[in-house]
Amino acid sequence: MKQSIEKDANILWVDFIANGVRLADRAERQRLVNSAKRAGVTHLVVDAKIPYGHTTYPSAYAYHVSRWSDGRYKVWEGRDFLAEMIQEAQVAGLSIIANVDVFTEGTTRSKDGIAYEKRDWQVMLYKPSLSSEPMAAENADDDTIFVNPIHEEVTRHELGILKEIAEKYDIAGIVLDRCRYPNVYGDFSELSRRSFETYIQQPVEQWPRDIFTLKDGTKQIEFGKWFGKWTEWRALNIKHFVQSAKKLVNSINPNLLFSIYVGSWYPLYYNEGVNWASSTYRANLPWASKDYHVSAYADELDFIMTGCYYPEVRIEEAVHNGRPAEWYSVEGAIKMSLEAINGQIPVIASLYLKDYEGNHAQFAKAVSMCKERTNGVMLFDVSYLDDYSWWEGLEFDLSVK
Template identity: 40%
Template sequence: MRTRGWKTAICWIALLLAMAVPTQAFAANDTSRHHVLDNIINAKGLKGNILWYDLAANLSRLNSREAVEAMLDKTKQANIDTIVLDVKNYTGYVAYQSAYAPHISTSKIPSYQGYFAPGYDLLQVVLEEARERGIRVHAAVNVFSEGSNDFKDGPAFAHPEWQSHFYYATQVVAAPDGSAYDLFGVDVVRGTNALVKYTPSYTGSPRVNQWGAEAVVVGDTVTTIIDSATTGQIAAVPADGYVLSGHGLARTWILEHLKVGDKVDTTGSKTQIVPANQYPTFSTFVNPLYPEVREYELNIIRELATKYDVDGIVLDRARYSNIYADFSDLSRQAFEQYIGAQVQQWPADIFTITFTEDGKEIVPGPLYQKWIEWRAHNIFNFFYEAKTLVKSIDETLDFSTYVGSWYPYYYNEGVNWGSQDYYPDEPWASPDYHKYGYADMLDFIQTGLYYTDITEQEAIEAGNPEWMSVEGGANQSTEAVNEATFVYGSLYLLQYQHDPERFREAIRTTLDNTHGIMIFDLVYLEWYDWWHILEEELKKSHAPHENPGLSRQTEAE
């Protein structure tokens, strides 16, 4: 059983509890919980300092004991107290010796080749070396993502019956020669084999990478063809037109079927339900409802908690892929059982999809709210099973998750990460949606403050809601969690590339508004050589979730 060394933090804890709890009261109550959590936000010595070690991005930095030692030495020097080690990534491959999941050395994904020997147990090596440095280790499990669609590799392809099924409505781009290709979307991220239409409204930067081809269209006529994969050039979006951008098979279609002067037709559309391996996204999701899937994922969590001396389990991608999943026969049957009635028009009674000049638009059907509620119910139940399992093995193991902080949109993933006492005032939320908030189950939650604007005022001036900022996202997170657990804001370093001072500002804003910070990811600290920034901005601290006395303050009476 894990023990927690807290002698050096007793003064902080005593101060917080004295400020929060009357001398005659010892049990947690709403008032004392509020004061304790609020005081932790303001206390500099009680913050969680977490660094995420992504597996795929750091293969060369973690493929030997010597390499791990070097990374952990830097981590310790940067005042990080906990690392989240990605031991099962989105492809379903693992970096430890598992009785259930395939080892990453067996993957056929090209970028994984030659790094990990078949017997290499990254988790065990990290645990041994982290212990020597006083760093805690939480094992991160990508739960319902089980494969790479790019390379058709992973457990989702060994078990195709597990795959999610997507409600896939697409516009169809037709060429003069009679050929056609499905349009994945308008002003969205271009995925594997996807054809995307980019209009002047798109503001993302960079818009796409070079691994594709693009056709510039003005007045429905192709004016330019660029093969970015060979030239390295990316087309400029014309003010009076758009760009058709294709990756993989879509790139081939553009190059083989379009030429300058051709007229293109984007008015056609079609709707179908397809398995995950036919859906244009990089990760292959499985259906959380399949008993075999749930058993498989729980077995992985069980072996991590029993075979390894980890300090905690972190669930990642413990969700649906997006709003369009899952529409399998199994999901229809389960949903009908949930509502106690048959769905007369499937999937139209859930929602229909129309197309506008700006892209897809979902038109809710009569069962839309209930469907959103039901999906959150399914994920809630899995979290309950997983937490019960983890705590039955060792009640001192921490149980947490990563989610995006964009709560008003996160229902798309079938997740309610807020508290059961939080009642969202949103058009998609049913009266019972709040019942399936899982924040109350967690020892802490990491929410991604993945925004380029830092202050709420910056977001407003950019024409966005105030929560689309580091500060606003932190406030949205604490509001939705509603003091059910500790909130650690997470920063994505790629968004601060070439701007270390903005990164410093983001760190300070996060620490000023949440109970701690998670830095994503190790790879960017190495690329940008920003370790010194963490050393200067993060203070040696004591993560609040590591203290049982403080943790009890977040538990319901």
């Protein structure tokens, strides 16, 4: 029988890019899991597929991380990072949740990734000048290449990876990350145009201006006549993939927890084309269509992790520091998350440790806020615990409510 995420869960994210080379040493893996266990961590999130499309385990679908062109992960050639982390975690009594970065398949910096072989997979941006590549990158200064969530080959590829993980590994669950569009500027391919016009049952007369226009010389947008339905349609595309992924995972192992990580900034999440709320929630926002709730996917999940990534912990701190809204704080972000989820599934508030560099007291306060208001806390990422020498005090931080 599937277990729900327990109340007071303490989840620690192990990012492969930040930690993979160091963790090639078994002694380092053992030190990590033993330190985590002593501190009261209950779950480790371990990368199975990184943001550039490579898997940390041998896959029939994706490149292995050891194939990186500059050889940075050569130490993992012929090895399985996910399996080796699971082995050590089980000895320590920790549960593993495998992370899959979904719709990302390459990097503009080194030109690594399947997206360079499958260029028709790539997201087409509103204007090519918005990216360092003709297509696909999240922002002009970002190197992650996104692929189109409605491309049939893309969805088969991503579902194939999820199938491998669910079948082969003794894990507690799977979490999806980057299960989204790169930003508000994608995807404007002909495939997406045809699909959207089918959705609204009429042609878009002025494409893409009837979706939105860009103010001269800026990246600021002005909503067009179809923007509300466009955001609804994009979010519904992501929901459909989430439903397919959940069905697949449950068919293989119904005991696996199924979760997603998202940013907590719901009022701005139309940029990513995601409606991570419950379908019972009604968003009173200027860009939301009256039927926007049909695209909500939280009800498909066993729990959700929302990134409350702000150095200010309390709402009054955000107000004092001139933040534009109260949800630019851990407390406000939690409030926004709980409102959007509407009590339908557990929420795990998540913290970015770099926000508290040099200020352990503020970090401890943020952890306490997360654990007091939600089902627990997720910490991103383990590398900062080493960098800031915070392991020693973490047991106390995680025990305070």
